[in-house]
Each structure stands twice: as structure tokens, then as C-alpha cells.
Amino acid sequence: MDQPHYEFETTVSGHLFSFISEGEQGSIEKRVQFSPMRGNVFNLAFGDWNELEGKIDDMVVTNNGDMEQVLATVIEITRFFLSENIKISVSLTGSTPARTRLYQMIINKNLDIIKADFDVAASRNGHWRSFEKNVNYESFMVSKLF
């Protein structure tokens, strides 16, 4: 990735990651978790860490002025996770249609970089297809290229 990213930390299992967003609103902890689904699929969840509730919140609007760097970090974490788990595919679904569109825009913007390492598929109307720009999808699946 050309875009700088934050350093990140992980757990023994390597399924949970944490990093600190540094920006206009101060230091905000972000977490990325890969949760096992059926088969070789793990789902990616990402957002601000809410220590009081013990959960990730992706509805909060942080406005920390570093969205590009935060997204670059999530992509870098995904690269690491898939390099460590080469038979795994990572699914990505927004918690709202707006979030799904945001993910789609991120993939669109970084598609050439992502495709150097990954196969990107997307679902629409109950079918998986190769990801194409300018098509609206419901969910995304990223796998490491062999």
C-alpha cells in the first residue's frame, strides 16, 4: 500500500487486532475482528472500540480526520490475516446499506492494489460474481491469490 497505515497489535490467535487512530479528536482505539463463519470463511468486523460495553461500534462517526490512514490499516491487517491463513476467505458486509456502500467505495478506490494480492468477489441477488466497479452489491468476499 502506498498509503501510510498505523501500527497494529494482535492476540495469540491472530483473529483480533487493535490500533490507535490519532487525529483531531484525539486518540481513538479501533479494533478489527475476524469471526469464523461456516467453512473457510471469516467475517471482518471493524469499528471503534467501546471498552465500557465490550464491543465494537461501527455506527459512531469519529471525524478524526484520518479516514484514509484508518482504512489503509484495515486493508493491511486483512493482508496480514490472509497471508497467515491462506485457505481462508474474508467476508465483508456493512451493518447498514450506507456502510456497505462505503466498503464498496473503498474497494473501488483501491481495486488495483487489492487485486495484486487478492481475489475479490461480491454478492448480488443471491449470486457471487467477480467484483466490478459501478455495480451495487450486498456483500464482499476477499481471498488471497495463490
Added chain:
Amino acid sequence: MKKVTTPISAPKHNPSLDKWDGVDLFPEKTAKAREILAKTPWPPRDEKSSSI
């Protein structure tokens, strides 16, 4: 065209995170993902034979 990839960054282990290992930190999203994958299983039935 030659494929160019950048080195992958390796994270440090943070022991204080380990207590959250295996805990679903975003159950709503996990549930939604399960719902979508039940409706649209992966890999597709015609596994990589056509458009993927």
C-alpha cells in the same frame, strides 16, 4: 504485466487483548454475515468455474 506487491506488516502481540480472543465483539454484524452466507453460500455451487 509483472505483479508488484508491497511487504506485509507484522503486528506485535498484545497480551492485554488476549482476554477478548474468542469473544464476538460485534454480534449484530456476525449475525448479519451468517444470514447473508446462508442465503448466498460460499464458495458458489459452480465453484470458480464461470465468472469468479
